[in-house]
Amino acid sequence: MSTTRGRFGWLVIWLRQVGVLCGKELIQLTRDRALFIYTVYIFTANIFLAAGGATNELRDAVVRVRDLDRTQASRDLAYQFLPPYFRFAGGVDSERAALDLLDRGEAKVVVEIPEHFARALHDQRPARVQVLVDASQANTGFLASSYAERIAGRYGAVWAQRNVERAGGDPRLMPAIGNDIRVWYNPDLNEKWFNTISELLTMVTVACILLPAAAMIREKERGTIEQLLVSPLSAAQVMLSKVLSMMAVMLTGVAVAIFGIMRPVYHVPFIGSVPLFFLLTALYAFVNAGLGLAAATFARSSAQVGLVVLLMVMPVIMLSGTWTPLESMPPWLRELMGISPLRHFIDVAYGILLRGAGFDVLWDSVLAMAAIGAVLFAVGLWRFRRQFG
Amino acid sequence: MNLRRVLAVAHKEWREIVRDRIYFLLAFLLPVMLMLVFGYGMSQDVENVAFAVLDEDRTPMSRDYAHHFIDSRYFSYQGHLMSAKEADRLLADRKVRVVIVIGPSFERRILEGRGAEAQALIDGTFTTSARTIRAYVEAINAAASARVQVGYLTRKLGLSTDEAIQLLQPVKLEVRYLYNQEVRSIWAVAPSLMMLILILVPPLLMALSVVREKETGAIYNICASTITRAEFLAGKLLPIIGIAGANALILWGIAVWYFGAPFKGSAIFFVLATLTYVLCTTSLGLLISLLVKTQQAAMIISTVLSVIIAIQFSGFITPAASLQGGAWVVAHIFPALYYNDVVKGVFLKGVGFAVLWFDVAVFVLFACVVLVLCHALFRKRMRA
Numbered sequence: 001m002s003t004t005r006g007r008f009g010w011l012v013i014w015l016r017q018v019g020v021l022c023g024k025e026l027i028q029l030t031r032d033r034a035l036f037i038y039t040v041y042i043f044t045a046n047i048f049l050a051a052g053g054a055t056n057e058l059r060d061a062v063v064r065v066r067d068l069d070r071t072q073a074s075r076d077l078a079y080q081f082l083p084p085y086f087r088f089a090g091g092v093d094s095e096r097a098a099l100d101l102l103d104r105g106e107a108k109v110v111v112e113i114p115e116h117f118a119r120a121l122h123d124q125r126p127a128r129v130q131v132l133v134d135a136s137q138a139n140t141g142f143l144a145s146s147y148a149e150r151i152a153g154r155y156g157a158v159w160a161q162r163n164v165e166r167a168g169g170d171p172r173l174m175p176a177i178g179n180d181i182r183v184w185y186n187p188d189l190n191e192k193w194f195n196t197i198s199e200l201l202t203m204v205t206v207a208c209i210l211l212p213a214a215a216m217i218r219e220k221e222r223g224t225i226e227q228l229l230v231s232p233l234s235a236a237q238v239m240l241s242k243v244l245s246m247m248a249v250m251l252t253g254v255a256v257a258i259f260g261i262m263r264p265v266y267h268v269p270f271i272g273s274v275p276l277f278f279l280l281t282a283l284y285a286f287v288n289a290g291l292g293l294a295a296a297t298f299a300r301s302s303a304q305v306g307l308v309v310l311l312m313v314m315p316v317i318m319l320s321g322t323w324t325p326l327e328s329m330p331p332w333l334r335e336l337m338g339i340s341p342l343r344h345f346i347d348v349a350y351g352i353l354l355r356g357a358g359f360d361v362l363w364d365s366v367l368a369m370a371a372i373g374a375v376l377f378a379v380g381l382w383r384f385r386r387q388f389g
Numbered sequence: 390m391n392l393r394r395v396l397a398v399a400h401k402e403w404r405e406i407v408r409d410r411i412y413f414l415l416a417f418l419l420p421v422m423l424m425l426v427f428g429y430g431m432s433q434d435v436e437n438v439a440f441a442v443l444d445e446d447r448t449p450m451s452r453d454y455a456h457h458f459i460d461s462r463y464f465s466y467q468g469h470l471m472s473a474k475e476a477d478r479l480l481a482d483r484k485v486r487v488v489i490v491i492g493p494s495f496e497r498r499i500l501e502g503r504g505a506e507a508q509a510l511i512d513g514t515f516t517t518s519a520r521t522i523r524a525y526v527e528a529i530n531a532a533a534s535a536r537v538q539v540g541y542l543t544r545k546l547g548l549s550t551d552e553a554i555q556l557l558q559p560v561k562l563e564v565r566y567l568y569n570q571e572v573r574s575i576w577a578v579a580p581s582l583m584m585l586i587l588i589l590v591p592p593l594l595m596a597l598s599v600v601r602e603k604e605t606g607a608i609y610n611i612c613a614s615t616i617t618r619a620e621f622l623a624g625k626l627l628p629i630i631g632i633a634g635a636n637a638l639i640l641w642g643i644a645v646w647y648f649g650a651p652f653k654g655s656a657i658f659f660v661l662a663t664l665t666y667v668l669c670t671t672s673l674g675l676l677i678s679l680l681v682k683t684q685q686a687a688m689i690i691s692t693v694l695s696v697i698i699a700i701q702f703s704g705f706i707t708p709a710a711s712l713q714g715g716a717w718v719v720a721h722i723f724p725a726l727y728y729n730d731v732v733k734g735v736f737l738k739g740v741g742f743a744v745l746w747f748d749v750a751v752f753v754l755f756a757c758v759v760l761v762l763c764h765a766l767f768r769k770r771m772r773a
Contacts, residue, residue, distance in 0.1 A: 035686040052716035056517040128561045135566035138577045145564040146524040156560040163556040173502040177534040186513035194516040214685035302684035307415040319430040325518040328432045
């Protein structure tokens, strides 16, 4: 063929070889039926289920009230614990019974209104109310107490107005600082948006690291790698083909998940640029595949590579800022997570989808991902050449 | 079942595991490393929230208001902004999570006894922490507002500060946090990490064991031998359960001695519950191993399955009570959710068999069903 004899003839051949190898990788993936079904599952049904997943909002937390005062005032306070945050489930007689309910998880909050509560309010003495909160889940425990504060504040405001009037002031002239809270990018704090995006990022990360690593180690274990090495293919081509085929699978999966499920079913916004998003997803897949391949060069058997990958993947997934907030980590760990590609891709994915961020905002994350990818590929290629060169 | 044959298979498995030194080392090192990294990292406390102030009033009162946020230990002050545009950019770039906007006539309106308004722009991308941040902002604003009102009352009515506070806040709420007095998330997290790691590692160790023999063809030795299917599967399970049990013990030690989590419940009950839970997760790995043809598939399926269960369906990151529809059903099928209740109950609440018997019953049932499935699916005569 004349085209292959031109100045860049070697490049055309080189690329065509990579193309053929990619085809081989894709065929291998579809032939492994369990693996293929699973790959389809994680981008479809799994994303669908993830949205039905939990919310960290306090919802219908069961409230029991131990009312020792038994007056109109104390009952009024008890009835303030309303849905959606709370569900008032009646009274409880003794402290022992209250603690027992908390132990069994049948109550989340117990409100204890002491004797003479109403009288204290009338006499302008402090009316103390004790609230017991089950804080075994720290997050909702905090929310329960903070919403209870809010209720007590609102309830007290009525009495405060009366107190001010009695003291000779005019409550209407009292200054107050109103609070206008606006939540951006997800105004209703719709958990489905957050859950599905986080789940998608998690799945892409696991699959992108594990699949190429496992494919590489299989060639090593079965010895088919020797066949590739005696062929006129370079180490870079062998690695590249595994990465590129993985990228193709991931991009398809992400497209199906976003346009097939997340947008039509859950109305997850896609504010930024679609081409930019997929371009950067491709880069992310590339970087992760590099991580998987580098790991595979250090392992001798599938069992080893599984454990090594798990050791890398789990901290990356859990600590990059999706499932746990970065702010709460100790500074050294936060800095360390800078080498996690997901840490940067989170900025990119949420940025483009929800905030409509463009390249002008995201360039630093992109640069970081590219740098991590380059280093990983260099290490992988060096190890690969040393082992089989 | 012939015990000698079971032990023979178990012995052979054990040999294989020990001979692969790196693998053997990782099987013990991996859980410990995950426990340490997650213990430090997986805190749900929302602290050091980066925020900026856009003060268009620039008066003593507006500065005073901003200082309520600057002095809070939950927020980390990143500076004053010049324009709303700058606020947009910083929020979009995730440099700050909150911007406090104080309007132009803030002080004048307060002095005139009218309502002043401060705005808070919160980045809602990460819904969980956004919700907590919203609660912080509300609380700080309420405190600032109360202070302004107290100032007004002391000036107009000549009351002392304490009297004014008493007038304005008649109801005093005293919150007592049970089971986790300081609402320290490491106490809540460390026990749950046992649940997480024991569903991540043992299934992976197990998932490769049968499929490896299938790939190398060593399975035909078993097919041709007199050993029964149940004996073979039991022999495969034993060593991994042993490793997982040892892991559980090490993890427990780290949770209690290193992270200082309280352990209030009965040790005997906890050992029983943990062993049955480990049996569940290991059998899950065995099931995967029997279903797939390649180690690659076994690895990814067991890893992804564990990750999905642990993150979405265990009640660890988000409370299970709020799950809805299909997610609720799925969560109640897998044992992670129940074990999370067990560790929380035993570590933090000190409850035992009387409250948690049902969870253990679920483990036993789950393990039985999965093992029966394994037995049914495993064939000594391969399809041609």
